[in-house]
Amino acid sequence: MSKLRAGLIGLGMMGRHHARVLSSLDDVELVAVADPGGDRFGVAGGRPVLNDVHQLIDAEIDYCMVAVPTQFHLEVGTALAEAGVHALIEKPLAESVATAEKLAAEFTNRGLVGGVGHIERYNPALQAARARIEQGELGDVYQVATRRQGPFPGRIADVGVVFDLATHDIDLTAWVTQQDYVSITAQTAHKSGREHEDLVAATGLLSGGTVTNHLVNWLSPLKERSTVITGEKGTFIADTLTADLTWYANGEVQTTWDDISRFRGVSEGDVIRYAIAKPEPLRVEHEQFRNLLQGNEDADVVTLEQGLQTVRVAEQCLRSARGETPVPLA
Structure with a gap:
């Protein structure tokens, strides 16, 4: 089985930890990261540091970890869904019910896998x-x-x-x-x-x-x-x-x-x-999302509907x- 091509957008306090885990996750290749502010924590590990989600999509990723501030979840998530890219989105799913409903629908209506990073x-x-x-x-x-x-x-x-x-x-x-x-x-x-x-x-x-x-x-x-x-x-x-x-x-x-x-x-x-x-816990979260993308329906992932609730x-x-x-x- 070929490795899943992963991307990461958002290289802040949480993003750096996601980069560390994704870099060492079995059956996953972290191909690129993105943040308009650059790689201030030095976590890219020689991978391309891109400016936005569109450049990340152009890197032909299978799924993306979204670790941008909550107010940008809808914008980034919608772009990924429109491109057919699965996404694990940091909690909370969005800053309001109306926005969360829109974001969940973007993935659900396209049959894409979406998850929410409720790490606890x-x-x-x-x-x-x-x-x-x-x-x-x-x-x-x-x-x-x-x-x-x-x-x-x-x-x-x-x-x-x-x-x-x-x-x-x-x-x-x-x-x-x-x-x-x-x-x-x-x-x-x-x-x-x-x-x-x-x-x-x-x-x-x-x-x-x-x-x-x-x-x-x-x-x-x-x-x-x-x-x-x-x-x-x-x-x-x-x-x-x-x-x-x-x-x-x-x-x-x-x-x-x-x-x-x-x-x-x-x-x-x-x-x-x-x-x-x-x-x-963060590693287990990523392993479960990877398992779901690989077809394991028993994977324990926080669904978009649960994140919306x-x-x-x-x-x-x-x-x-x-x-x-x-x-x-x-």
Whole structure:
């Protein structure tokens, strides 16, 4: 089988990592990269550094990794679709529902493969949590609570914290529980003087009755990435910074020593931090997209429809924060 000819557009903070992975991916040849600002991180590795998506298309690529700012996804994605080029597009799919719908249609209507780079799905801790939930180890899922906070990244200028960060939590929550969002409400704040919000607190309801809440900000010196999944048999805590998954089981042994009971509670059970393999999530993401292009229908790729649904939920967060009437999500 001949290698897939890949291109990369966007050589910023994320683009440089995509270049590294694509350069070493089996059955894939990274033939050229493109960025109007040039190769400031020096990741091209001797490959042509082109100016725009049209020159990249002329290099006869089979598919393209799109790592440009969100506001340019529609322009770049449309050009690729019109040329018959498959694309993996960095999250979020677009900056609005209307734009995301147009972009998804460009690929779907032409029978092209499109994917969205929601990388948290490929974090080993969340992969293990989803598998264990699917096997019934948690029982009914009652609640998913996420915390995602840290200092402001200077590279982000075109969207706020909802579209840049909260979309991670929206997608991973729907994916790990295998439920859709039914509704979501949110409050936002603008504390850093930027046009876009830098803090959001959101509460949602999923189709299986699971309640979710997401606390996300760009205002903390502490970098935190935590997903707490509580169900009838206990709680999973996934730390996606370290890719650790810890299980807190409900207790089955009664604590008869009153002092310990008052201190620790009466339902404390086993606590296990699982030993799991920890491949790099970005590499797994690219491997899955490659596998799909090679005809593996079981490849785990975030579809354009799933990316669109995440944009719907994110947009509803912002509508809710403005006091607008909620719209149905599912």
